[in-house]
Amino acid sequence: MNTLFILNDAPYGSERSYNGLRLARALSKEPEQRVRVFLMGDAVACAKAGQKVPAGYYNAADMVRMAGGEVGLCGTCMDARGLRDDEVVQGARRSTLKELAEWTATAAKVLVF
Template sequence: MVPLSRDRAGNNGRKTLTIFLSAAPYSGESASTAMRLAKAALDAGHRVNLFASADGVYGFTVGHRPKGLPDAEAGFRRLMEQGQHVELCGSCLTIRGLRREHLLPGAAPSSLAGLFRLIRESDVVLTLGNER
């Protein structure tokens, strides 16, 4: 019998959450919701991955902050410092003219194969995109 505090993999109840974010950081509530969910999961001791696609990649660029709005760059930077793993759609970066030097340190260009790997390794996957 497996103790209640441990799952079958021996992870002491620690789960992996992957968030797929496809909305720009200032186009609605998706990015701030992703940040709040990630913080809650990290604070509870869980692993958090975030894969940004489409305009979601803008949340991980340096110096992209409209005046008078919450600072997505600082929020995502804090989460990454707390242990959130971030991968960004490489094609989405290329289409938007974004290069590695535009990205927050630790945010890595990736691919759909990378997204599939994150999904396969996750206990829970959430998708957040444009609210239309």
């Protein structure tokens, strides 16, 4: 089954993106599950490489790497925030609204955080 997660919130300040990434990772471990994660708006910052957080605090970039499926970032949102392709964690990549539309059309479930 294909499940699409769409995250909109910044990596820190609220726990919406954190919880979306946690659920994506947990679901990706289930048999016959295909997980895709699309980061848009302030959520593109979740995939910024080199984040340094206080000891004991979650690192959103690590969570993106461990999401367990394809991770697309809204290219327009990246540009608006000055986030370059070479600044994102391994496994995440620039994407488009067209690809998000394709992922949405083929998903059995779409979860928005």
